[in-house]
Every structure is written in structure tokens, then in C-alpha cells.
Amino acid sequence: MPELSEHKQQQIAMHKEVAEMYRRRAGYAFAQDFQEERNALLMALLPQEREARSLDLGCGTGITLNDLARRFRVACGIDLSHEMLTGFVGRSADANGKVLLLRGDMGKLPLQSNAFDVILCRSALHHMDDEVAVLTEVCRILKPNGRLVLGEPANDFPLFRLARWIAKRGKSYGKIHTIDRAYTRGQLRAMFARAGLAVERETRFGFIAYALCDNPDLVPILKKLPAGLARGIGAVLRAIDRVLAHVPLLKNWSWYTMLDVRRADAATARR
Numbered sequence: 001m002p003e004l005s006e007h008k009q010q011q012i013a014m015h016k017e018v019a020e021m022y023r024r025r026a027g028y029a030f031a032q033d034f035q036e037e038r039n040a041l042l043m044a045l046l047p048q049e050r051e052a053r054s055l056d057l058g059c060g061t062g063i064t065l066n067d068l069a070r071r072f073r074v075a076c077g078i079d080l081s082h083e084m085l086t087g088f089v090g091r092s093a094d095a096n097g098k099v100l101l102l103r104g105d106m107g108k109l110p111l112q113s114n115a116f117d118v119i120l121c122r123s124a125l126h127h128m129d130d131e132v133a134v135l136t137e138v139c140r141i142l143k144p145n146g147r148l149v150l151g152e153p154a155n156d157f158p159l160f161r162l163a164r165w166i167a168k169r170g171k172s173y174g175k176i177h178t179i180d181r182a183y184t185r186g187q188l189r190a191m192f193a194r195a196g197l198a199v200e201r202e203t204r205f206g207f208i209a210y211a212l213c214d215n216p217d218l219v220p221i222l223k224k225l226p227a228g229l230a231r232g233i234g235a236v237l238r239a240i241d242r243v244l245a246h247v248p249l250l251k252n253w254s255w256y257t258m259l260d261v262r263r264a265d266a267a268t269a270r271r
Ligand SMILES: C[S@@+](CC[C@H](N)C(=O)[O-])C[C@H]1O[C@@H](n2cnc3c(N)ncnc32)[C@H](O)[C@@H]1O
Pocket: 008, 011, 012, 015, 057, 058, 059, 060, 061, 062, 063, 078, 079, 080, 081, 084, 104, 105, 106, 107, 121, 122, 123, 124, 127, 128
């Protein structure tokens, strides 16, 4: 791999710890339930074409890669971190297509132009030092009618902005998370526009359950309870979150957002 910037080397170092955190998280049923619900919502934004070629950008331990393999002919995952990639456990039994894993940089994708029908990028964009460069690469490798589905921390609610500011001062900052990096709706749309992309749909996600279930190391409340009780509380909190995600105005104050994005030239041509 070519020489990496200091930012990218820091990302590799941090994700050695994150890979461990992901392994620990897999041991908590309430956290797994939460991840599965988020993944199902992301997958619901993707098309159903079995012949499609899909890419999981910044795939990490491949938490969504088996879902892509189940649905599409090709599921390719790319990530910079060796430790994250080695955390991937393939489930070939129910796969529709083949899985390819690549170690590489999202800012300079070693992939041909117009190669993918579907690109999924879950929680990876905010780890980039130049998001527009990455999104420009996405636009290049996406087929004209291809789809990018992106999941990212949202930063529209002032109280959550304050919580992120406080977390940045915590001990684990830069080791297992960088949660101060998150985008407002306006910031995301501006970055897409600069990269030649346009948003078609948005799903808001994560209010109370997000804070307690996404990263049990960061907010260690449920992991201290008996497993069954923690799982039950997690289920109740997720049900409350599902309601909040439909309340006008309030729904814009979620911790997380999911976007269905197209190439701007294709979106214009369809109108
Ligand atoms: C928070 S993790 C998300 C992983 C996975 N998508 C998920 O949702 O579990 C962010 C991922 O981005 C990867 N990453 C950071 N910088 C990268 C880069 N320049 N190119 C490729 N992957 C990168 C990290 O190694 C890490 O696996």
C-alpha cells in the first residue's frame, strides 16, 4: 500500500482497539439486537437486484457484508485496517454470491470506474480526513443508475452536539471512538453536491437505544445488568426509538441518519 498520511495511520492504530471492542460487543445480546435492527433498516434502502455487484466501503469486521452476500451476486468489502478485516466471519451457507475482501484506502479506491450497482458505507465516512475526495471516488465507481446507501452519525440536535463535545474530553476518545465527528443534514448534502451525488431518501434512526446499546464500552450501563434483563430493556428502548423516528420535527434530532444517494447526473436525467 502507498505511504499513508498521519491521519490514516492513526485510523489504523485506533481500529486495532476498535476490533477488540467489536469482539466484546458481539458477546452482548442487547447490543447485537441493536446492530441487527440498524442493519435491517440500511438493507431496506437497498435495491433487490440479485445480479447486482455490491461494495461495502469501510466494511470493518464485515457487519453488513454477509447481508450483501445474501442479496447480491458479488459482495466486495474494503477497509484499511487489517485487524478489522480479520474480524470478518463469513456465512457462506445462505450466500447468493461471492464475498471478496480487500485491504485498501477509501480515498483512493483500487477499483474500476462504473463498476458497482450498490455501495453501502456504514459509519465510515466520519473517519475520513477528506470526505469529499472519498465521495468523489464513490461517484466514479458507481454505475450511472447505481445507489449509495450511507449510515452516519447525525449532528442536528444541539444537546447531542454538547454530548459529543464532552465525550471528546473522555479517556476513550481516539482509542475506541471519534464520536465528535458527525454531520448536520446541511453538511452532508453540501458534501454530496460537491462530489456529484444527490440524496433521494432519508431514514432517521437512534434516540435512546442508540446511546445505551451501540457501544457498551462507551456507556456501560446495560452490560452491568443480567443478560436477559438488559436484552428486554434494549427491546423496549428500540420500540420507543421506532416511534420517535416518526414524530414530526423530533425525528430530525436522532443520533444517526441513513441516506439513499444517487449520482446527481442520473437523478437529473430521471426528472
Ligand atoms: C466505525 S468503523 C465502521 C466499520 C463497519 N462499516 C461497521 O459499521 O461496523 C470505520 C471503519 O473505517 C475504516 N477506515 C478508516 N479509514 C479508512 C480508509 N481511509 N480507507 C478504508 N477504510 C478506512 C476503519 O478501519 C474502520 O473499519
